[in-house]
Amino acid sequence: MAEFTLYIGNKNYSSWSLRAWLVLRQAGVAFEEVLIPLRQPDTPEKILRHSPSGRVPCLHHGDIVVWDSLAIGEYVADLFPHAQLWPTDPTARAVARGVAAEMHAGFAALRQNMPMNLRGAFPGKGLSPAVREDINRVTALWRDCRRRFAGHKPMLFGDFSIADAMYAPVVARFATYAVVLDEDARDYVRLILDLPAMQEWVEAAKQEPWTIPELEG
Ligand SMILES: N[C@@H](CCC(=O)N[C@@H](CS)C(=O)NCC(=O)O)C(=O)O
Numbered sequence: 001m002a003e004f005t006l007y008i009g010n011k012n013y014s015s016w017s018l019r020a021w022l023v024l025r026q027a028g029v030a031f032e033e034v035l036i037p038l039r040q041p042d043t044p045e046k047i048l049r050h051s052p053s054g055r056v057p058c059l060h061h062g063d064i065v066v067w068d069s070l071a072i073g074e075y076v077a078d079l080f081p082h083a084q085l086w087p088t089d090p091t092a093r094a095v096a097r098g099v100a101a102e103m104h105a106g107f108a109a110l111r112q113n114m115p116m117n118l119r120g121a122f123p124g125k126g127l128s129p130a131v132r133e134d135i136n137r138v139t140a141l142w143r144d145c146r147r148r149f150a151g152h153k154p155m156l157f158g159d160f161s162i163a164d165a166m167y168a169p170v171v172a173r174f175a176t177y178a179v180v181l182d183e184d185a186r187d188y189v190r191l192i193l194d195l196p197a198m199q200e201w202v203e204a205a206k207q208e209p210w211t212i213p214e215l216e217g
Pocket residue numbers: 009013014015016017038039043044047054055056057067068069070104
């Protein structure tokens with residue numbers, strides 16, 4: 001049995017699962033993944049067998065159970081300090097934690113109206129004024145982080161961090177809904193979509209047999 005097991009939802013739809021999975025992959029951690037298809041009659045029961053919150057992602061490490069994407073990111077960062085999943089500079093780290101927490105707790109309009117659907121292509125769908133406001137805030141903070149902290153490196157704080165993982169599903173939404181973006185944001189979207197781990201996840205999503213009708217255009 002693998003030392004780490006990550007319970008996830010459908011790769012096509014489960015944005016929170018993607019965040020935790022990407023952190024583990026980018027940190028180079030070997031783990032087993034167990035996918036529980038969402039919105040099936042037995043989904044709640046199956047998830048509850050492994051995750052006390054009834055939600056995925058959930059990481060098992062021996063007897064230790066860590067649920068919630070951000071808590072999993074923190075746990076992996078603690079166990080693998082060399083992966084530098086948070087920036088080392090205290091100012092950059094504080095800002096990185098702020099932008100990760102803002103994603104974790106916010107952007108409700110964007111999340112509700114543009115659910116992640118990696119196989120889908122719904123140009124223009126869901127773009128209400130409230131969603132546009134969320135998009136403007138997301139792209140402003142991407143620009144600000146990269147200008148202040150990235151130096152000549154590509155990610156929000158230079159090297160890949162938990163902050164990038166938190167925004168990866170937003171990148172995917174921008175692609176699915178063909179959101180019109182400025183050049184800086186388009187550049188960041190491309191970089192995230194080009195990550196080998198991201199491509200692996202998207203390819204797997206395309207092979208999945210399940211469809212959740214209410215998340216389709
Ligand atoms: N705050 C949690 C949110 C997790 C969450 O809402 N996960 C969804 C899937 S993306 C879920 O498990 N839903 C349960 C269900 O659909 O039965 C986190 O960051 O991990």
